[in-house]
Amino acid sequence: MTNRLTRSTALATLLALSGGALSAQELSVLIDNNAATQAAFDALIAAYTEQNPDVSFDIELRPGGGEGDNIVKTRLATGEMADIFSYNSGSLFQALRPDRTLVAIGDLPNVAALNESFLQTVMDGEGNVYGVPYEAAMGGGILYHVPTYEELGLEVPTTWEEFMANNAVIAEQTDKAPVIQTYRDTWTSQLFVLADYFNVQAANPDFAEQYTANQAHYADTPAAQAGFQRLQEVYEAGYLNEDFGAASFDDGLRMVATGEGVHYPMLTFSLGSIQQNNPDLIDDVGFFAQPGDSADSNGLTIWLPAAVYIPQSSDNIDAAKDFLNFVASPEGCAAIVAANGATGPMLVPNCDLPEDVPTAVSDMLPYFEREGGTAPALEFLSPVKGPALEQLTVEVGSGIRDAASAAELYDQDVAKQARQLGLEGW
Structure with a gap:
């Protein structure tokens, strides 16, 4: 499925036909089919082409998850x-073998100022940076x-x-489903x-290090299982819902x-999608961290955002790098917030959230503000993540397989x- 941005394409063609100094250039873009991602890129491209009317974009959508x-x-x-x-940061990014497939962009002016925690998730072993964020940091x-x-107290x-108990x-x-699951999109499982x-x-506390070294596993670590x-x-x-x-x-x-x-x-x-599809209901949705066994250690697992990358196979690397530099700018970040609202802390400097944020964002921010209130998801602490997880979680969540065998x-x-990945100890 493609969505060609005809306004910028037509304008670029007009400039070329009229003998303008700028020559038309089209950049192809592949993004996932999430509504919030589409809205973010529509906003980014509109803001960028306003400053660069000679550039047009051809957007193609792909599914999420394993597919x-x-x-x-x-x-x-x-x-x-x-x-x-667009693609994940962290372990899934490492699986792309970035030094062989992607263009390093650490020389772009706006990249060095990005949040250091994020940069670590789009960096190879030599310190080369490959991506810029187009989402907020998020909680799981x-x-x-x-x-x-409120109705049930x-x-x-x-x-x-x-x-x-809730x-x-x-x-x-009530006749409501206590827990919603959506296994048609297997990644959500x-x-x-x-x-x-x-x-x-x-x-x-040492699980990530031991897991990476093949010294701890899901099957033999009760907290992980x-x-x-x-x-x-x-x-x-x-x-579950029927x-x-x-x-x-x-x-x-x-x-x-x-x-x-x-x-x-x-x-x-996902709050961005609710903002797009049910904006009048956004404040009816709250958020809390997944509870564990003890209230004394209650805290939030966080994900650092997905990123935008350039493949080494591109014929338009310079133009693509200029667009990524814009995505990493306060202007680009502001365009994303304007399109999707405030879904969490942004990692671009001088890109502030509005004072009026959705209920779920207000619920999430205290975890970030409390010392020790958050921990990165395992995929940001270890390069190891198996591709079959979503199939196994669908099986467990459907009663096909038990937790121990999964x-x-x-x-x-x-x-x-x-x-x-060639990791030692495996």
Whole structure:
């Protein structure tokens, strides 16, 4: 699916035909099909072409999850990647072998000023930087329907036991789904596992280092296996929406915004999609960190944003780098915030959030403000992440497989990935 921005294309053609000093140039762009991503790039391109009317953009959409991963890797391997593309930072970025496939952009004026924590997630072993963020930093946890909580007198849980007790009340007193799952988009099935990492680190502070060195695993670390167990527990309790196997990511966001369901395990970047699709309901959606076993160690697993990259196969590297430099500027960041609203802390200097932010963002910010209140997701602390996780979490969340066997299979999947990366100890 492509969406050609005809306004800038027509203007560039007019300049060329009229003998203008600027010559038309088109940049191809591959992005995921999330509504918030599309809105961000539409805003970025509109702001950029206002300053650079000689440049046009041809946008192509791809799916998310494993299917999208395969598309990105295949097109990089075959030299058929767009001039600019969006993709994850962290371990999935490392799997692209950036020194072989991507253009280093550390020399761009706006890149050096980006948040240092983010730069570490788009950097190779030699310190070369390859990407710039187009999203806010985000939390992984539970979106929830605020009016339902108020109606039932529920309090935000800080332990898993309290969370399950809230689900029991919702199931007993309403016809709403206590927990929303959306396995049509398989990547969404991973949140109960991935967003549990703050709790893993609280129990095992050295887990990431030991995991990378093949000294700790999901199957033999109770705190790590707990995420799979939580997924199994909500399924076996009967708390899921009836159509969990067919429901999509957009369905899940609609359900939590309208109150058809009450809890949706999800990343907070999704607030941009709610802002796009249900703007009148954005403040009905709250957020809390995925609870663990102890209220004393309650905190938020955070994701550093996805990024924009340039493949070495591009024929328009200089023009693409100029666009990435704009994305990393306060003007580019402001365009994103204007399009999607405030979905979390932005990592571009001098790009401030408005005073009036959605409820879920207000709920998230205190974790960032409290010392020790956040921990990066495992994929930002270790290069090891197995590609089969989303298939395994769908199986556990559908009652096809139990948590223990999924953890064992995921460890085997991780081992394959670690060997491909050439890590020591594997």
